[in-house]
Amino acid sequence: MAAFANGKIEAYVGPPELGAADSLEAVIVDFLNGARSSLDIAVQELDSEPIAQAILDARWRGVSVNLFLEQDYLRSPLRGKPPKAPAPKPGETAEQALRRVQWDKDETDLAANRRILAALLRSDIEVKGDFNPKIFHQKFVLRDFRNGRATTPGNPALLSGSANFTFTDTHRNLNHVFVFRNSNVCRQYELEIEQLKLGRFGREIHGDVPKVFDLGGIPTKVLFAPVHTPELEIMKQMLKGEHEVYFAIFTFAGSSGIDDTMLALARGGMTVTGALDRGQAAQGWAAPKTMSDPSISLFQPTKTSGVRKLHHKLMVIDERIVVAGSFNYTEPANDYNDENIFVLGSVDPVSHGVTVAPQPVEELARHMKAEIQRIISELSEPYVP
Numbered sequence: 182m183a184a185f186a187n188g189k190i191e192a193y194v195g196p197p198e199l200g201a202a203d204s205l206e207a208v209i210v211d212f213l214n215g216a217r218s219s220l221d222i223a224v225q226e227l228d229s230e231p232i233a234q235a236i237l238d239a240r241w242r243g244v245s246v247n248l249f250l251e252q253d254y255l256r257s258p259l260r261g262k263p264p265k266a267p268a269p270k271p272g273e274t275a276e277q278a279l280r281r282v283q284w285d286k287d288e289t290d291l292a293a294n295r296r297i298l299a300a301l302l303r304s305d306i307e308v309k310g311d312f313n314p315k316i317f318h319q320k321f322v323l324r325d326f327r328n329g330r331a332t333t334p335g336n337p338a339l340l341s342g343s344a345n346f347t348f349t350d351t352h353r354n355l356n357h358v359f360v361f362r363n364s365n366v367c368r369q370y371e372l373e374i375e376q377l378k379l380g381r382f383g384r385e386i387h388g389d390v391p392k393v394f395d396l397g398g399i400p401t402k403v404l405f406a407p408v409h410t411p412e413l414e415i416m417k418q419m420l421k422g423e424h425e426v427y428f429a430i431f432t433f434a435g436s437s438g439i440d441d442t443m444l445a446l447a448r449g450g451m452t453v454t455g456a457l458d459r460g461q462a463a464q465g466w467a468a469p470k471t472m473s474d475p476s477i478s479l480f481q482p483t484k485t486s487g488v489r490k491l492h493h494k495l496m497v498i499d500e501r502i503v504v505a506g507s508f509n510y511t512e513p514a515n516d517y518n519d520e521n522i523f524v525l526g527s528v529d530p531v532s533h534g535v536t537v538a539p540q541p542v543e544e545l546a547r548h549m550k551a552e553i554q555r556i557i558s559e560l561s562e563p564y565v566p
């Protein structure tokens with residue numbers, strides 16, 4: 182863990198199994214264990230039993246818990262009307278096969294998710310599936326903050342990043358998590374929770390222009406997709422740079438404008454260095470296939486690196502700006518998905534009324550850049566389209 186801005190921002194990168202500094206599962210569990218009054222959780226997938234246990238333990242010590250999940254990780258789609266019957270196993274009748282699928286032990290890859298869901302419901306935890314017809318891609322926890330203020334008793338903070346609350350994302354995939362201790366940041370995520378509680382999605386509540394907050398001299402802005410169009414924000418931040426862009430990204434599609442911006446900046450003399458997920462970069466629609474310029478250097482984890490997925494959504498610009506969160510560089514993420522990003526730092530001495538403190542801004546940016554460089558130097562090879 183590294184703390185910045187007098188402890189107002191904490192940054193974690195994982196997992197240790199891949200040489201990173203932090204156990205993200207332990208970070209999330211510790212954060213949940215610190216709750217005293219309330220937890221509002223929005224996460225795409227939950228299959229980590231230690232994280233689920235921390236949620237259960239919070240409920241049993243009197244914490245009010247609301248949880249929002251992506252339904253695709255809980256439901257098994259049935260095809261046809263009526264649904265296609267399951268294939269009988271040797272010695273089974275058709276009726277026995279149907280009974281097995283309906284009532285016997287869950288043998289699907291969603292078994293852990295649904296076992297955890299049952300445990301949460303048994304402990305009177307309110308769980309809702311998101312109504313978004315696309316992807317509910319959030320990964321955040323709001324702790325001890327409701328109605329625009331800290332609860333009493335309270336230990337208010339916000340946790341967010343690229344990691345789902347799963348075994349693979351905290352042990353086998355490269356990810357990051359940030360913790361913010363600031364009421365203004367907490368309030369932005371509370372507004373998102375209020376929208377989810379109403380079953381709404383899109384441009385109904387989060388219509389205001391995102392504000393920039395002062396966290397110990399680090400300008401901080403929070404944005405949600407689709408209403409705040411994070412893609413344009415990322416492009417804007419890159420255009421403010423003069424020297425370099427470092428990034429690590431899971432899904433990078435040519436349908437975004439981020440690749441075009443990188444190409445334009447590279448042709449203007451900026452260096453662009455990126456770490457890509459090997460599987461996603463091999464897809465036909467992947468933007469890196471067309472990102473050819475002497476100033477652009479792209480890398481991907483080797484087949485023997487042990488990396489299951491490079492799951493970051495992370496960018497560092499001129500060692501002065503960090504962009505992180507849940508947002509992949511794709512058109513659907515920008516236009517349809519439930520997403521969040523946060524922009525930390527600025528290349529300017531004053532940003533939206535916030536006097537920038539160069540030292541904490543640079544310390545944070547260099548810390549995150551160092552993780553991208555580590556991934557490239559220790560785990561990766563050059564990307565070849």
